[in-house]
Amino acid sequence: MKLARIAAAAGFDPGPAGGETITGFAIDHRKVAPGTVFGAFEGARVNGEDFIPAAIAAGAVAVVARPEAKVEGALHIADAQPRRMFARAAAAFFQPVPETIVAVTGTNGKTSTVEMTRQLWRMAGLSAASIGTLGVTTPDESVSTGLTTPDIVTFLSNMTGLAREGVTHVAYEASSHGLSQFRNEGLRVAAGAFTNLSRDHLDYHEGMEDYFAAKMRLFDEVVGSEGTAVIWRDGDGWAERAERHARTGGLRVLSVGGEGEDIRLVARTPGHLGQMLEIEHGGTTRKVNLPLIGAYQAANALVAAGLVIATGGDPAATFDGLTRLQPVRGRLERAALNRAGAPVYVDYAHTPDALEAAIAALRPHVSDSPRGRLIVVFGAGGDRDAGKRAEMGRVAAERADVVIVTDDNPRGEDPAAIRRQVMDGAYGAREIGDRRAAIAAAVALAQAGDIVLVAGKGHEQGQIVGSGEDMKILPFDDVTVAREAAAAGGAA
Numbered sequence: 001m002k003l004a005r006i007a008a009a010a011g012f013d014p015g016p017a018g019g020e021t022i023t024g025f026a027i028d029h030r031k032v033a034p035g036t037v038f039g040a041f042e043g044a045r046v047n048g049e050d051f052i053p054a055a056i057a058a059g060a061v062a063v064v065a066r067p068e069a070k071v072e073g074a075l076h077i078a079d080a081q082p083r084r085m086f087a088r089a090a091a092a093f094f095q096p097v098p099e100t101i102v103a104v105t106g107t108n109g110k111t112s113t114v115e116m117t118r119q120l121w122r123m124a125g126l127s128a129a130s131i132g133t134l135g136v137t138t139p140d141e142s143v144s145t146g147l148t149t150p151d152i153v154t155f156l157s158n159m160t161g162l163a164r165e166g167v168t169h170v171a172y173e174a175s176s177h178g179l180s181q182f183r184n185e186g187l188r189v190a191a192g193a194f195t196n197l198s199r200d201h202l203d204y205h206e207g208m209e210d211y212f213a214a215k216m217r218l219f220d221e222v223v224g225s226e227g228t229a230v231i232w233r234d235g236d237g238w239a240e241r242a243e244r245h246a247r248t249g250g251l252r253v254l255s256v257g258g259e260g261e262d263i264r265l266v267a268r269t270p271g272h273l274g275q276m277l278e279i280e281h282g283g284t285t286r287k288v289n290l291p292l293i294g295a296y297q298a299a300n301a302l303v304a305a306g307l308v309i310a311t312g313g314d315p316a317a318t319f320d321g322l323t324r325l326q327p328v329r330g331r332l333e334r335a336a337l338n339r340a341g342a343p344v345y346v347d348y349a350h351t352p353d354a355l356e357a358a359i360a361a362l363r364p365h366v367s368d369s370p371r372g373r374l375i376v377v378f379g380a381g382g383d384r385d386a387g388k389r390a391e392m393g394r395v396a397a398e399r400a401d402v403v404i405v406t407d408d409n410p411r412g413e414d415p416a417a418i419r420r421q422v423m424d425g426a427y428g429a430r431e432i433g434d435r436r437a438a439i440a441a442a443v444a445l446a447q448a449g450d451i452v453l454v455a456g457k458g459h460e461q462g463q464i465v466g467s468g469e470d471m472k473i474l475p476f477d478d479v480t481v482a483r484e485a486a487a488a489g490g491a492a
C-alpha cells in the first residue's frame with residue numbers, strides 16, 4: 001500500500017514520501033524491515049525515540065513520533081499523541097477487518113464478558129472470535145498474546161487475520177493500560193461495555209480518577225458516535241458517570257442490571273449448579289436458567305447479551321442462548337472434589353472486589369447443617385498495585401472461614417514481603433508461601449460440606465518469578481495442582 005493512501009486516511013502530509021510502498025508497521029525497532037512505518041514512543045521502561053536511527057538503518061521509511069523527536073533519513077510523522085496517530089495510520093493499512101467489533105472495559109469481568117459474547121454470537125450461527133486475557137479465541141483454537149490488550153500492531157494484524165479467515169464478529173477486552181496507550185484504535189467499534197470499577201492498577205494510574213479516565217476513553221473516543229454503550233448499573237456511582245460520558249459523546253445507552261432500564265434483572269435465585277434469572281426486556285419478562293453460579297457471572301452474561309442485542313442480535317434467541325453458556329476457563333471452575341467430597345474451585349479473583357464476588361458466589365453452596373466452612377487460598381502479584389494487598393487480605397478474613405495466604409506471581413519482588421502486606425489485612429490467616437503446599441493444605445483441611453476457593457491465577461499456566469533478564473515462568477496450573485492434591489488424599 002502507498003504511504004499517500006495511509007496519509008489520507010490518518011490525516012497527515014506525506015510530502016514527497018507519498019509514493020513509498022509500505023510493507024508493514026512496527027513499534028519495536030527489532031521488528032523493522034524495509035518499507036516499515038516505525039512508531040517511536042516514550043515508554044515506562046525506555047524511550048522508543050532512542051531507537052529511531054536503528055529503525056531507519058533497518059529500512060523504516062517513516063517514523064511516527066513527537067514533534068520534538070529527531071528523525072533523519074525518513075519521513076517524520078510528527079504528532080503530540082504519536083501512539084494515536086500511529087494507530088490511525090496502521091488501521092488504514094491493516095484491512096480488511098471484521099464488520100462487527102465490540103469492546104469491554106471495567107476492572108473485573110472483561111474476559112468473561114467477551115468470551116460469553118463470542119459464545120452467544122456463535123450460537124446465533126455467526127463466525128465470532130474474542131481477543132483478551134485468554135488470547136485470541138476462535139471456534140477452532142485459542143492463541144495467547146501474553147497481554148489482555150495486545151500491542152496495536154499485534155491487535156490490528158490479528159483483526160485482519162480473523163477477517164481473512166471469515167470471522168465477522170469480534171469482542172475484545174479493552175484494559176486501562178491498553179486504552180491509555182492507544183493499543184486498540186482506528187477501528188469502527190459498534191458497541192462498548194462497562195462492567196464495573198474498583199481498585200486495581202494503582203501502581204500505573206495516579207488514582208481512581210485517572211484509572212476511570214483511562215477507561216472512559218472507550219466511550220469518549222473508541223466507540224463510534226453512532227455506537228452503543230452497554231452499562232452494568234450497580235448504583236456505585238461509577239456506572240452513572242460512565243453513562244454520562246456515553247451520552248455526552250452521543251452514544252446510545254443500553255443499561256443492564258437490577259437498576260437497568262433496558263435489560264432489567266428482576267430476580268436471581270441461586271441453584272445448585274446454576275441460577276434462575278428473571279429478566280425484563282422490551283416489555284417482556286422471561287425466566288432464564290443460567291448454567292453458571294454467582295451474581296458476578298449473571299452480571300457478565302447479561303452484559304454480553306446486551307452487546308449482542310446492541311449489535312443487531314435477536315433478543316429472544318440471545319436470552320435463550322444464555323441457558324447454553326459454557327463455563328469460562330478459570331472463572332469459578334470446579335477443579336476437583338477431595339476425598340471428603342468437598343469441591344475445590346479455581347477463580348481468577350485478583351482484586352479486593354473480585355475476591356469478594358468470588359466468595360459471595362460460593363457462600364450459598366457451603367453446607368448449613370452441618371455448618372461448613374469456606375476455605376480460601378490466595379496471594380497477590382508482584383510489581384503490581386501494592387495497595388490492594390491488605391484490602392484483599394481484609395476481604396478474605398472478613399468473608400471466608402479459613403484463610404491461607406500464599407504466593408501469586410512474585411515477579412521482581414520479595415514474595416515474603418508481598419505476603420506480609422496481604423497478611424497485614426488478613427487477621428487470623430495462615431501463611432504458606434509455596435503455592436502447591438498451600439493448596440494441598442487447604443484440600444487436606446476440607447471436610448464434607450466445606451468449599452475450597454483457590455483465587456488469583458485462574459487459567460494461568462505459570463508462576464512468574466524474577467524480572468528482566470532473570471524472569472522465569474515456572475509451570476504452574478491451579479486446576480492441575482488442586483486435582484493432584486485431591487488425588488493424593490489431601491496430605492499436606
Ligand SMILES: CC(=O)N[C@H]1[C@@H](OP(=O)(O)OP(=O)(O)OC[C@H]2O[C@@H](n3ccc(=O)[nH]c3=O)[C@H](O)[C@@H]2O)O[C@H](CO)[C@@H](O)[C@@H]1O[C@H](C)C(=O)N[C@@H](C)C(=O)N[C@H](CCC(=O)O)C(=O)O
Nearest residue numbers: 027028029043044045046047048051147148149151175177
Ligand atoms: C507498563 C506497560 O503497560 N507496558 C507495556 C508497554 O510498554 P511501554 O510502551 O511502556 O514500552 P517500553 O518497554 O518502555 O519501550 C518503549 C518503546 O520502545 C520500544 N523498544 C523497546 C526496546 C527496544 O530494544 N526497541 C524498541 O523499539 C518498545 O517497543 C516501545 O514501543 O507496551 C508494550 C508493548 O505493547 C507492552 O509489552 C508492555 O507491557 C508490559 C510487559 C506489561 O507487563 N504490561 C502489563 C502491566 C499490562 O499491560 N497489563 C494490562 C492490564 C491487564 C488487566 O486489565 O488487568 C494488559 O492489557 O495486559
Ligand SMILES: Nc1ncnc2c1ncn2[C@@H]1O[C@H](COP(=O)(O)OP(=O)(O)OP(=O)(O)O)[C@@H](O)[C@H]1O
Nearest residue numbers: 107108109110111112133296347348349354357358
Ligand atoms: N462482574 C463482576 N463483578 C465483580 N467481580 C467479577 C466480575 N466478573 C468477574 N469478577 C471477578 O474477577 C475475576 C476475573 O474475571 P475476568 O477474567 O472476567 O475479569 P477481567 O476484567 O478480564 O480481568 P483482567 O483485568 O485480569 O483482564 C473473576 O474470576 C471473578 O473473581
Ligand SMILES: N[C@H](CCC[C@H](N)C(=O)O)C(=O)O
Nearest residue numbers: 350380381384408409456457
Ligand atoms: N491482568 C492482571 C493479571 C493479574 C493476575 C495475578 N495472577 C497477578 O499476577 O497479579 C494484571 O496484570 O494485573
Ligand SMILES: [Mg+2]
Nearest residue numbers: 110111133148
Ligand atoms: Mg481479562
